[in-house]
Amino acid sequence: MTIYKALTLAGSDSSGGAGLQADIKTFQERNVYGMSAITTLVAMDPHNHWHHQVFPIDIDTIAAQLETIVVGVGIQAMKTGMLGSTEIIELAAKTIKKHNIDRVVVDPVMICKGNDEALHPETNDALREILVPLSTVVTPNLFEAAQLAKIPPICTVEQMEEAARKIHELGAKYVLVKGGSKIQHEHAIDVLFDGEKIEHLESDRIETTYTHGAGCTYSAAICAELAKGAEPKEAIYTAKKFITEAIRHSFPLNQYVGPTNHMAYRLHGEG
Numbered sequence: 001m002t003i004y005k006a007l008t009l010a011g012s013d014s015s016g017g018a019g020l021q022a023d024i025k026t027f028q029e030r031n032v033y034g035m036s037a038i039t040t041l042v043a044m045d046p047h048n049h050w051h052h053q054v055f056p057i058d059i060d061t062i063a064a065q066l067e068t069i070v071v072g073v074g075i076q077a078m079k080t081g082m083l084g085s086t087e088i089i090e091l092a093a094k095t096i097k098k099h100n101i102d103r104v105v106v107d108p109v110m111i112c113k114g115n116d117e118a119l120h121p122e123t124n125d126a127l128r129e130i131l132v133p134l135s136t137v138v139t140p141n142l143f144e145a146a147q148l149a150k151i152p153p154i155c156t157v158e159q160m161e162e163a164a165r166k167i168h169e170l171g172a173k174y175v176l177v178k179g180g181s182k183i184q185h186e187h188a189i190d191v192l193f194d195g196e197k198i199e200h201l202e203s204d205r206i207e208t209t210y211t212h213g214a215g216c217t218y219s220a221a222i223c224a225e226l227a228k229g230a231e232p233k234e235a236i237y238t239a240k241k242f243i244t245e246a247i248r249h250s251f252p253l254n255q256y257v258g259p260t261n262h263m264a265y266r267l268h269g270e271g
């Protein structure tokens with residue numbers, strides 16, 4: 001039996017729905033052995049409206065984790081999530097280049113759901129200039145796509161397409177701009193551009209606010225499929241089905257947050 005292995009270089013969401021916890025759960029659901037290099041720790045304050053506190057991790061500790069995984073074990077694919085500083089983005093790029101990692105999903109995490117404020121605004125340009133050019137697939141949401149493409153806020157599918165074309169020029173091979181429920185459309189629509197053709201990925205639009213970790217889960221599912229050898233488009237189509245079921249069966253964790261359901265595609269979706 002071949003064991004396919006994937007790495008997530010991402011932040012830790014103690015509540016388990018997003019970040020590396022979402023990634024590892026998703027890798028497991030997709031029959032891929034998951035490993036993590038932790039970039040930041042996020043804790044939420046139950047006494048203060050679930051206020052997010054971000055605790056950094058020093059760069060040598062992150063580098064040591066990457067060495068364990070990439071050199072000590074070996075991987076077929078990797079994804080990045082919340083990176084937190086330009087230094088960490090540079091470390092990610094150096095690792096990809098040094099080890100010729102050729103299946104890389106970059107989820108350019110700039111904001112957490114419900115917050116329009118960028119987490120680390122100073123890192124947005126570093127993502128754009130250093131990491132996105134090395135990506136096989138990059139998966140910005142509307143806010144992130146506008147930042148990467150350097151265009152005004154995105155409100156229409158045409159603007160999603162414009163952003164996808166501009167981000168492709170940065171060097172990403174496949175650009176997947178996620179519209180989700182934020183675009184006026186009867187479906188949850190994502191725009192995919194491979195440098196030649198624009199495609200629309202449409203799925204049922206689910207009425208829910210429980211979408212914490214949706215972006216992490218989606219990019220992790222793409223990464224898992226790439227690790228198993230799927231072509232990028234095939235990986236993205238499978239991941240779109242996976243995330244749609246995860247959102248359809250999402251649930252409240254407490255009064256503040258509802259994650260997507262990582263088990264849903266296995267339990268309800270594949271048949």
Ligand SMILES: Nc1ncnc2c1ncn2[C@@H]1O[C@H](COP(=O)(O)OP(=O)(O)O)[C@@H](O)[C@H]1O
Binds near residue numbers: 141
């Ligand atoms: N209410 C929804 N119903 C169905 N699909 C959704 C919904 N919200 C988001 N999605 C889909 O989930 C995936 C993740 O998108 P999104 O939630 O925008 O990412 P992020 O967590 O990065 O903001 C995309 O494929 C998007 O279209």
Ligand SMILES: Cc1ncc(COP(=O)(O)O)c(C=O)c1O
Binds near residue numbers: 019020
């Ligand atoms: C560690 C971490 N990564 C990523 C995210 C982004 O999550 P989402 O997929 O909901 O955009 C969060 C949000 O809380 C987080 O805590």
